Amino acid sequence: MRRLGKIWTFIVYLFLYAPMIVLFVGSFNNGKDLSEFEGFTLANYADLFRDSHSLGLLLNSVILGLASAALATLLGTVAALGIHSLRGRIRSLVMTLTNIPLVNPEIVTGISLSLLFVFIGRYMLGTENILGFGTLLIAHVTFNLPYVILSVMPKLRQTDPSLMDAAQDLGCTPLKGFFKVLLPQLLPGIISGAIMAFTMSLDDFVISYFTYSSKFVTLPVEIYTYTRKQIPPMFYSMFTLMFFLILFVMIGMNIVQARDEDRRKKHIKA
Amino acid sequence: MKSRFLAGPYIAWMAIFTVVPLGMVVYFAFTDNSGAFTFANLTYAWEYWPVLLRSVWYAVAACLICLVVGYPVAYVIAQSTASVQRVLYLLVTLPMCMSFLLRTLAWVALLRDTGLINSFLGLFGIGPAPLIRNSGSVIMGMVYNYLPYMIMPLYTVIAKLDPRLIEAAQDLGCGSFQTFRRVVLPLSVPGIVSGITMVFVPAVSTFYISQKLGGTEDIMIGDIIERQFKGNLNQNLGAAMSLILMVLVFISIGLMNRFTDDEEVATI
Numbered sequence: 001m002r003r004l005g006k007i008w009t010f011i012v013y014l015f016l017y018a019p020m021i022v023l024f025v026g027s028f029n030n031g032k033d034l035s036e037f038e039g040f041t042l043a044n045y046a047d048l049f050r051d052s053h054s055l056g057l058l059l060n061s062v063i064l065g066l067a068s069a070a071l072a073t074l075l076g077t078v079a080a081l082g083i084h085s086l087r088g089r090i091r092s093l094v095m096t097l098t099n100i101p102l103v104n105p106e107i108v109t110g111i112s113l114s115l116l117f118v119f120i121g122r123y124m125l126g127t128e129n130i131l132g133f134g135t136l137l138i139a140h141v142t143f144n145l146p147y148v149i150l151s152v153m154p155k156l157r158q159t160d161p162s163l164m165d166a167a168q169d170l171g172c173t174p175l176k177g178f179f180k181v182l183l184p185q186l187l188p189g190i191i192s193g194a195i196m197a198f199t200m201s202l203d204d205f206v207i208s209y210f211t212y213s214s215k216f217v218t219l220p221v222e223i224y225t226y227t228r229k230q231i232p233p234m235f236y237s238m239f240t241l242m243f244f245l246i247l248f249v250m251i252g253m254n255i256v257q258a259r260d261e262d263r264r265k266k267h268i269k270a
Numbered sequence: 271m272k273s274r275f276l277a278g279p280y281i282a283w284m285a286i287f288t289v290v291p292l293g294m295v296v297y298f299a300f301t302d303n304s305g306a307f308t309f310a311n312l313t314y315a316w317e318y319w320p321v322l323l324r325s326v327w328y329a330v331a332a333c334l335i336c337l338v339v340g341y342p343v344a345y346v347i348a349q350s351t352a353s354v355q356r357v358l359y360l361l362v363t364l365p366m367c368m369s370f371l372l373r374t375l376a377w378v379a380l381l382r383d384t385g386l387i388n389s390f391l392g393l394f395g396i397g398p399a400p401l402i403r404n405s406g407s408v409i410m411g412m413v414y415n416y417l418p419y420m421i422m423p424l425y426t427v428i429a430k431l432d433p434r435l436i437e438a439a440q441d442l443g444c445g446s447f448q449t450f451r452r453v454v455l456p457l458s459v460p461g462i463v464s465g466i467t468m469v470f471v472p473a474v475s476t477f478y479i480s481q482k483l484g485g486t487e488d489i490m491i492g493d494i495i496e497r498q499f500k501g502n503l504n505q506n507l508g509a510a511m512s513l514i515l516m517v518l519v520f521i522s523i524g525l526m527n528r529f530t531d532d533e534e535v536a537t538i
Binding site: 005006008009012013015016017018019020022023026033034035075076078079081082083084085086094097098100101103104105106107108109111112113114115116119138139141142145149199203205206209210219220223224227231235236239242243246247250251254258 | 273274275276277278279280281283284285287288289290291292294295298339340342343345346347356358360361362363364365367368369370371372373374375376377378379380382384385386389414417418467471472474475477478481482492495496499500505508509512515516519520523
């Protein structure tokens with residue numbers, strides 16, 4: 001039984017990684033077609049670093065990811081502090097509000113925001129070209145906020161409220177107490193929320209697709225427009241590089257987390 | 271406590287950018303081009319019921335396959351040693367951070383008639399097998415894309431199971447199958463529920479997977495909505511279809527949550 005389970009797990013991982021292996025191989029392929037290997041080359045990587053257009057798209061995605069993650073982290077952390085002291089019906093109402101973008105299909109979130117933006121543009125600002133970086137940023141902050149809140153709230157629940165009292169008894173102002181006592185304890189949750197927000201934003205296609213304009217194009221949206229013509233192989237190189245970048249970041253996060261857990265276990269034992 | 275006012279900006283943000291936009295969807299669904307009230311969009315949208323039915327059926331099939339495929343994997347991960355668990359879990363979550371557009375395109379290269387799998391089969395004189403542009407390839411694409419969303423919550427629940435419960439069941443004479451059916455499975459229901467929710471919602475509303483891997487017969491509700499908005503066809507019809515999709519999703523989530531009383535589960 002046990003061996004069967006392991007074999008099955010191996011097959012499933014193969015299934016999950018097969019397309020990515022195809023893309024890795026494609027990034028070194030001399031031809032354009034993913035299903036025909038015409039010889040090894042590094043030209044796709046060279047093309048990628050020479051092509052200012054695709055690097056610009058990547059830069060756009062990174063800028064949007066960083067800006068929306070930063071805004072969502074700030075707003076979300078402050079909100080988590082507020083929600084933590086809410087009680088009863090208002091609290092459950094706010095949590096329902098938080099859940100809406102999580103459970104709503106992305107396509108509905110996307111078109112609902114685009115309807116709002118177009119409406120605001122047409123009737124309040126008198127413009128037909130409201131879509132752009134601003135609307136993308138608002139859309140991304142909106143779908144990132146719940147992730148930040150859901151990763152900060154559990155940390156907030158773990159903190160001991162008497163620590164803040166102690167800090168104030170020892171002469172801290174509430175603000176100073178927050179930065180010296182509460183914030184360091186919330187930091188792991190805030191950081192993981194920020195990283196999650198950044199990766200969600202970087203990889204988002206559906207919501208961006210309905211709220212972007214040609215003024216500011218992100219990488220996933222551009223890749224979608226290649227559906228009818230052959231996609232340039234340098235995008236496979238970009239995929240490969242990003243895969244290993246994300247892999248290393250995740251391994252790093254894992255090591256930090258493992259150490260954190262070990263420390264906590266030792267703490268409990270002592 | 272003054273700190274509760276800190277939630278103010280957030281509540282305002284969410285009201286403006288989630289509640290009001292959903293109100294706009296409802297408004298557009300019930301008005302015509304000139305802004306007059308009408309039911310025409312909804313009745314017109316109803317003519318697409320075969321598409322709606324197909325979307326639900328594909329998504330349900332994808333959910334069930336994800337559950338059957340993912341459960342043993344989640345179980346194996348949860349039973350591994352701590353360090354192996356970390357590696358395997360990381361490998362499940364990693365694909366979710368990578369462009370699903372490119373990964374789906376890679377499936378086209380694998381599955382199409384001149385693709386890698388058919389070329390391989392061709393070496394033995396088999397094929398080409400019709401692996402793409404049918405309902406099977408769309409459902410496979412959904413399973414591929416959303417399997418991690420099933421494995422994650424299942425793993426979380428199974429890893430938290432108290433091993434003493436399993437020992438107790440065995441002490442009381444349960445065989446391994448009975449232990450699984452009577453102890454492990456009932457206790458993993460919260461994970462199953464949130465896994466199914468997390469697979470069903472994106473699967474039922476996808477348009478990219480059906481466009482890339484499906485044939486002309488495999489149009490889904492997401493395709494119709496996308497066409498109304500991006501093809502500048504009929505935005506009011508698109509809004510009506512979105513409203514139907516949204517109501518469908520909320521009903522199914524409500525139904526799923528009846529299987530569990532833990533209100534936080536659905537959001538893991």
